[in-house]
Amino acid sequence: MSDLPNHHALLLIALAPFVAALFAPWVNRFAKGISGWILATVPAAIFLVLTTFIGDIAEGQTKSFAISWVDGRYFHFPINLSFFVDGLSLLFALLISGIGTFIVTYSGGYLNGHRHQGRFFSFILMFMGSMLGLVLADNIITLFVFWELTSITSFLLIGFNHNKEASRRAAIQALVVTGGGGLLLLFGLLMIFAVSGHSELSTLLTDQNVLRDSPFYLMILLLVLGGAFTKSAQVPFHFWLPNAMEAPTPVSAYLHSATMVKAGVYLLARMSPVLNGTDQWNLILPIFGGITLMTGAIMALRQTDMKQMLAYTTLGSLGMLVMLLGLSEKVAILAAMLFLVAHSFYKGGLFMVVGAIDHESGTRDLTEVSGLRYKLPFTFIGAALAAISMAGFPVSLGYFAKEEIYLLFGPENIWSMVLVLVALVGNGLMMAAGLAIAIKPFFGEKLETPKSPHEAPLSMIWGPIILGVLGFAAGFYISDVGEIFFAPAATAVYAKLVETHLKLHFDPLLLGLSVGTWIVGGLAFYKLDAIRSFLRRVANVWRWGPDQGFDQFMFGLIRFADAVTRFFHHGRLEFYLILVFVCLAGALFAPLVMQDALPNLPAFPNLRFYEWAILAIAVIGLIAVILAKTRLVAIVSLGIQGFAVAIIFLLFGAPDLGFTQLMVETLSVVILALVMTRLHLDQRDSRVLEEAVRDGAIAIVCGFGFVALLLAVLSVELDTSLSEFFIETSVPIAHGRNIVNVILVDYRALDTLGEISVVMTAGIAILALIGIRVGGIKRGIGAAKKRAPKPRTPKKTIARSKGARA
Amino acid sequence: MEIALSFLIGLFFTVAIYLLLSRSLIRMLLGIAIIGNGVNLLIFTIGRVTREVPPIVPSGEYAPLETIANPLPQALILTAIVIGFSLFAFLLVLTYRAYQELDADNTDTMRVAEPEDSPRPPLSY
């Protein structure tokens, strides 16, 4: 790693969006309408920097950058901020920054004049940075951190309209689902490190069989899949994605079609070299992917909300990608890469088109808009280009993606034949949805819409048009594009050199499958209304789904948390304390009993008479405190035991302690006297006899626990090495003869510094407490003098009205 | 000596815990003061006890001439005494202020922070 030059550009690429996010609100405040164009220069610049890597990456090089944070030499687990670029990362990074450029300008138009547009720019740029960091990450902890950041920024973006409950719910749902998956991923990544010893992806990927040969392979696989499937919304974790359409449309276009949901796909592709090809991988991925594909494709046709339709087709496409990666074959991987890019182009474009229709006409319901082709001609062009690519007509990128998928069709392998047929039906149904969005709003009679429609601003339509054109340009120059972009990406996933040799050709079998797709799509489009009403009837019968399950889970969690809190935080201080002291008694006795270290009854101590006397005084003081019935007796008794302690210190070689204790006891008595004169001590303990016996029993058990602990401790040799060090070095190196003081102000001065800070804090807190009165703070020193004498009427209302027991 | 002190410390803790378990704030305060002394004596005793030889090096010497008391627990206790006093003063004033504002010196009637009929958390987003 270290022998390669550091490419600081990588750090810049990942961090620049975060820096831009910091300034976005100010840019928005001053530049208003054109702030989108200004901020879009950031992703555009990133895109341009990335294009300079293309040549080297296509030749098979990688670029890397690392800052060491936690060094592996000192800590078992090396944690670095490290990035690397290979074909796969580059492809993703180009998509993120390129589409991001369009999205930022689009947001400028879509949310023009919105109160929180600046905040929105901030969020979306932060998301962009997280996503770039994720696809460029080398260290697995770096990967995880950016992975979680995408979840968090996605939460912020989905919940952008936070005054709508549906938005809040969708945001929390996305966070819980993807965050839970992130937790699984973290375990998976840590296990990968534990098994392989690699903390950097770039070295892990060269050590190909280290995970597959491990007995923990299945566990690692399931944990990684847990992360990927939640992020990429595979059934049964799919439900958060359609709900996330509550977000403003730029978010849906960017996060929920082009980038974030592809993070799971990226992870699977990234880990393919070390995880794929096993029976488990080849079984789990295609099954989940296939089910997701069919679910998404069918559910898409049920919707009339165009964003929902697109969300479900996105679901289907993600299923397709997972299915393809699950085949672990060269052709399938290349197909996945092609499909990924084609999908990002047309789905991002379609989302932006739908947003433009919604923005200009005021509705995005398929049945409410019609005949807009003259009103929104450029939007229509964008929609048409995207739909053609989605349907996979030649020579769009979508066509080549589809052809590559159908190349897997072969009679020698039943499994892939079945999957190709699933893909065919799925493609056809998704094509129907795409056609519906490209045709229904634009043709037919013009319907009344909430807003009088007119063409969307340039900032909103150049994205879909350029993406659409690019989709065709890429198809037109497919052999070059294939070698430059798709071959390196597929090579990174397949871990062996992949050559593309893509060109336009007509194989009868492939053509037949394509025609089949178009027939399925055309029929479904033709019968769309009938299919929709049928699907709705079915949906009416089957009401429960994971979406409802999520609510039940969350509310159950809240109820459970409430019950637990109520059980432990019942508000009765005496029971808190009883719990504490019962546990204390257990903690005192349990180790002694378990280690069979209960001390024997010691010999009767041999003391001098004045020592007995001082012990007796302490005992008398203690007992008098318990029995005290007036405050004077209590204060005096407390003083007696305190002075007895001071004398004990003095008698046994601790003059500093003795004097300090004496001073403290004096001051305690003074301030007790100052305060206690205004408080009444209950004449009798308020406890009834049973409570007193219970408390007494706990107290006595604890007391004996301390005696037993002390006797046990005293029976073993004391390690005095530290004390001896202090004794021996106090004069020679610390120039002080009072060893206690030397320890305090020199050896352990940092402790003392903390302790005097505590004393000072207590002083400030007490001043504040005395100064605060209900209904205002006494200002300034001596303000008490000016205050009118307070009538001594107890505020019964406060304590009683809040449900206090009378 | 340590053995006698051990039993004395046990008594300190017993009295302190018994006072802390009463619901009267004043008694609890007394318990706090006593438990502080108990802990200090505990540390003192664990560091072993010697009679009447403070941990001070005689003038002109580089090391003490005879066995001296263990200085380390003394240093720990010295700060503990002062901090314990600060805490005690703080709690005393807190009790006093609570008594003034709530007219309550019994923990059973002090339920402002954790009322008995606190509302259930909302089941929504």
Next chain:
Amino acid sequence: MNTVIFRTVAPYLAALMVLFSVFVLLRGHNEPGGGFIGGLIAASAIAIYGIAAGVDEVRKALVFHPIAVAGLGVFLAAIAGFMSLFVEAPFLKGLWLFLELSDGSELALSTPMLFDIGVYLVVVGAISSIALALEEDEETR
């Protein structure tokens, strides 16, 4: 409690106690004493003076608010710690300067001494401000 004798004696007593507290503080490195106990003695002196002469009198005599004195103490203690920056030693390392006086005796200045003075000021400031605040509250009742 507030007798004529007490009120008459208290200022002198307090002055003596403060003087004694400084003595205890400065000898603390070699004999029993030190910042904590010295501070407590001085705080007691201020408390006694407050009870005898009234809090306003004490505040006038102190010039500064006692909690500011405590703040100065923490500040000095921290400064004592940062001194070691100049000799590239760890935070709070004790540094010593022995000055030969003209009469042949030796004066030792050190960061631990500065630190101990900081401790003294914190204890004096914090505890006397508590005591004075309570006494003040008492007077206004």
